[in-house]
Amino acid sequence: MNNDTIFALSSGHGKSGVAVIRISGENLADFAERIIGKFGITPRHAYFVNLRDDAGEMIDQCIITYFAAPQSFTGTDVIEIASHGAPAVIEKIFEFLSGHNMRMATPGEFSRRAFYNNKMDLADIDGLAALLDAETDVQRKSALSSMMGRDSKIYDAWRRDMIEIAAYSAAILDYDADDLPQNIGKTVREKIKKLHGEIENALSRYAAARAIRSGFNIALVGEPNVGKSSLFNAILGSNRAIVSSIPGTTRDVVSANLDIDGYMVNIADTAGLRDSTDDKIEQIGIEKTKNEIENADMVLRVYAEQSSKLKVQSSNNEIIVINKSDLIKDKSNKNAIYVSAKTGDGLDELLGAIRTQLHKLTDGAENMLVINARTKTLLESARDELKSATNIRGENFDLIAEHVRAAADAIGKILGTITAADVMDATFSQLCLGK
Ligand SMILES: Nc1nc2c(ncn2[C@@H]2O[C@H](COP(=O)(O)OP(=O)(O)OP(=O)(O)O)[C@@H](O)[C@H]2O)c(=O)[nH]1
Ligand SMILES: [Mg+2]
Incomplete structure (x- = not known):
């Protein structure tokens, strides 16, 4: 990730009452003081400002808020300028910012920073993308809880269980039976079956979730x-x-x-x-x-x-x-x-x-995981790995551990705990500029 200072229009395009331009970067306090026209500004405080360009000419009357890292959407320093929503005003502010060694953000770049700064995981960002697309009330509710971490919690619990099961399976081979809890083999198999059922169930609701x-x-x-x-x-x-x-x-x-x-x-x-x-x-x-x-x-x-x-x-x-x-x-x-x-x-x-x-x-589907094409493929792969694990007979616990670990990796990719460049690009590119 780069440390450039980036900016973008975070509100919708076209004529509007108010436009919000968001800036993200390192050490933006000085710049915030310069445009607010005051020393010792308070973070997360809204200032009413006559915004002027470098020649002192007035650009617009704005409300400017400075967010000090890490308490911001991206986890970096952030400045939000709320100006009038006229295209000419927005253009002038962009021109002014570009003159201060800042550049226009690429689509999804703000969210990418939020991800790298541990503000959101990939499942939250999928939820955010769904929320920005929401047109109806059910879509809004479902996406909102996804963005606020409901899905991440479920994925995280699954992944932890899988890692634990894999560790137990490996232990069966490494330790004497006397040192291990009784019936550990049976417990491992039962836990795998239960997880498999839960993921299968989530996938079976994909049609409803997609709809x-x-x-x-x-x-x-x-x-x-x-x-x-x-x-x-x-x-x-x-x-x-x-x-x-x-x-x-x-x-x-x-x-x-x-x-x-x-x-x-x-x-x-x-x-x-x-x-x-x-x-x-x-x-x-x-x-x-x-x-x-x-x-x-x-x-x-x-x-x-x-x-x-x-x-x-x-x-x-x-x-x-x-x-x-x-x-x-x-x-x-x-x-x-x-x-x-x-x-x-x-x-x-x-x-x-x-x-x-x-x-x-849709019975209860608004409470189900927000599954998109990306998460669906990974969930299917986790399900298939667990299925393979349940099909292994006898004492081949090393093989079982391997499949369960692979399932945990697939879930890790959903969250972004395990990163792959293509997964990341697919996630962020669904977001528009300024998000
Ligand atoms: N009396 C009566 N006539 C109806 C009713 N609904 C449709 N019609 C008449 O039935 C005829 C066919 O209606 P459409 O709506 O074009 O039928 P369609 O099923 O779309 O027909 P296609 O496009 O040819 O497959 C028209 O003359 C309508 O006015 C109804 O509820 N009562
Ligand atoms: Mg007809």
């Missing part, structure tokens, strides 16, 4: 003309998709985001599914629909009163919807939800069913 982070995919599918596009528009409350009485109207996938109970939902209207069509474009649309079903976390299978094949049994992540209820007399199918996109009847019930399904899919 919380990037949104749940819901696909509206069914035969042509059953009213999928009409329902899509009714759910969104806006005329997004084309509706017509001609079967095969929708050809491309039309999708939109909405927030249901704090969950980010991506809902997709698809081309009607039918077995035979001569229309080349419709055929491509049908292929796209099949793709959409595969990627969906939840499928709304839509029928209409005149649908040819009505399926009664719904599968796990499927909701059966019978549309055009305004034209139906017999509404006796207990497995289906009757709606009318035309009158709005039953829409509340349908949204209720989607909500219930969302809660079922």
Whole structure:
């Protein structure tokens, strides 16, 4: 890591009431006193300042706060300048700072310093990245606890257990049986199994965790003309998709985001599914629909009163919807939800069913580890090493120790306790400038 003095805009880009420019470096007290215009400044105290450039010309009225190391976000000295959020002001401050032997930070460079100064581990930084991306309340909560160390605690406990198990396994070979606790071999095996189960369980919630982070995919599918596009528009409350009485109207996938109970939902209207069509474009649309079903976390299978094949049994992540209820007399199918996109009847019930399904899919997942592509690979590798350890029969405790140690290393990489350049780059590059 370098000791350069770096700066960046930490608040959002574009016109805003206030912009926050953050500076990190060594021995910034003198510079802070120079710009605040006062000797003996108090750290973590907000000063109202007429900020002037080196020629004495005023740049802006600002609030300036100085944070003395190590009590700062990065663990280095930090100065935060809160100026007016005009692009011209920000530009002028950047120019002024550049003239003082400072340079623009690279993306994620502030967090990188926080990591090196032991302010955050990599799991916390993954949480921070997720928090900066959060668009809904559930995403916010989940990411916040991850950033505040919930995930690190879990990983850390796993890793300690693994290191202890590996040490015990090695001891079995090195010491006389009389000097060791009774049944130590059995205890070791049981502990490995338990850890394996815990990691497997965390991984099985990956789909839910991913969905919380990037949104749940819901696909509206069914035969042509059953009213999928009409329902899509009714759910969104806006005329997004084309509706017509001609079967095969929708050809491309039309999708939109909405927030249901704090969950980010991506809902997709698809081309009607039918077995035979001569229309080349419709055929491509049908292929796209099949793709959409595969990627969906939840499928709304839509029928209409005149649908040819009505399926009664719904599968796990499927909701059966019978549309055009305004034209139906017999509404006796207990497995289906009757709606009318035309009158709005039953829409509340349908949204209720989607909500219930969302809660079922995510049951407790907001309290689970924030798993991203990086942590997933490492968790899988830890799980596989533990599995290999449980498969070893007999007295091969040296081999068992080796696998458990490898599992501990994988978890260490999640935290950054064990560093690998590629892991680090992947972690910090997900952050934007100024973080
Ligand atoms: N009476 C009645 N008509 C409806 C209802 N929903 C849709 N329709 C009509 O059914 C026809 C087909 O509607 P769409 O929404 O285009 O159907 P779709 O399933 O998207 O059709 P494709 O895109 O061709 O697969 C249109 O004429 C709609 O006005 C409803 O609840 N009641
Ligand atoms: Mg349609």
